[in-house]
Amino acid sequence: MQKMLHDMVETYGDRIYRLALRYTGDCFQAQDITQETFLRAFQHQNRFDRSKPAGPWLFKIATNLCRNWLRDSREIPVSYSEEFNQSAAPGPEEHYLAKEREKVLVDTLHQLPVIYREVILLKHVSELSYYEICEALDLELTLVKNRLYRGRKMLKEALEKQERWI
Amino acid sequence: MDQCPDVLTIQAVLDGEEKSEKVNRHIQNCLSCRQVYRDLSGLVSAADRLGSEAVLPDQFYKTLTARVAAKPFPAGLVAAVMFLFTFLSAYLLEPGYIQWWLSVGMTGQISYVLDIFFDVLFMLQTLGPFWLIITLTTLVVFEVLILNKLKVVEGLNDG
Incomplete structure (x- = not known):
């Protein structure tokens, strides 16, 4: 076991951590999820069909937990997480620009309706295939x-x- | 393939999900499909910016296994033991009491509980003013304590 x-x-x-991190914007919350x-x-491994890969099932659980989090903290805006901005920008100006771009990306992502956001996150952050996304959602x-x-x-x-404003 | 594939099929080719030779060859040879493919590539690269290299902290697995190993609190078992203890001790102390409970049936038990409820209610009515004073005093004491705590938290007591 x-x-x-x-x-x-x-x-x-x-x-799963990256998905939760993009969803919540908070590394502690993402670790919890x-x-x-x-x-x-x-705890519910008996419900899992072992002849299939565990991925879609795990992502289904994770997505549901993220949705619960979103429902419970609707009024808290998702903030930009430093964890995503680990690229080694050469100078302070580049670092600032990278940070700004990341902020815009997070804001834009969270303006999308949740049905599109989830599919995009599963594809581009968790790198799932179409089949796995179908199973997970x-x-x-x-x-x-x-x-x-x-999306x-x-x-x-x-x-x-x-980005026209940056 | 004469007819152009739809945009979702071209997107599937771009995502590596559609491997049909026919479709691939058509996209390579069709000017408008190549344009759609290029436009879709732009959409994909924009969304690819969401990807990251963030990894779980080292102690993650250790914490997880500790939580998995922790047994949940056996609330049902504790409640059953407490009930059994109360029942047995009542029986041992006053066997007739339990026998009465068992003999009067459901209606007898309900009327007994209602009797006690009304008795307590009358008793409280008599003691009304006394309880009111006790409750109000407790509330005032709690409020003073909470206000004092808030002042400490907000730093109003400093200096």
Whole structure:
């Protein structure tokens, strides 16, 4: 049992953490969500079909936890997390610009409707395949493709609009 | 392939999800599809900026296994033991009391509980003013304590 947990953390831990971090913008909150995901997976392992990969199931739990977090903290705006801005910018000016761009990215992401945001996060942050996203969100393949396309389009347009001001 | 694939199929090619040779060849040879492909690449690179290299802290697995190993508090068991203890001690101290409870049936038990409830209510009515004074005094004491604590927290007591 412990080995299964260890393997799951090794394979999916960081990807779930990144998803939660982008969702919440807070590294402690993201660690809590990641830990709760594995804890729930461990407690309900009898519900898990071992003939299938654990990824989509874990991401389903993580997404539900993130949604709960969003529901409980609706009035708290998601803030920019330093954890994402670890790129070694050469000088202070570049560092400042990178920080500003990151801030704009987070703001823009959180302006997107949640149905598009989730698909984008699962694809671009957690690097799931279409099939895995379908499984994690209980959606039809066409719907995933559609939301991904519309979400990406909205994100790019909103980013272009925002970055004109930097 | 004569007909152009739709934008979602081209997107699937770009994401590495659609591996059909026919579609790939068509995109390479069709000017408008190549343009759609280029536009989609722009959307993908914008969204790719969300990706990160953030990793879980080293002690994450240790904390997780500690939580997994921790046994949940057996609330049901504790409640059952407490009930059994109360029942047995009542029986041992006054066997007739439990026998009465068991003999009167549900209606007898309900009327007994209601009797006690009204008795207590009458008693409280008699002691009304006394309880009012006690409650008000407690509230005032608590408020003073809380206000004092707030002053300490906000630093108003400093200096």
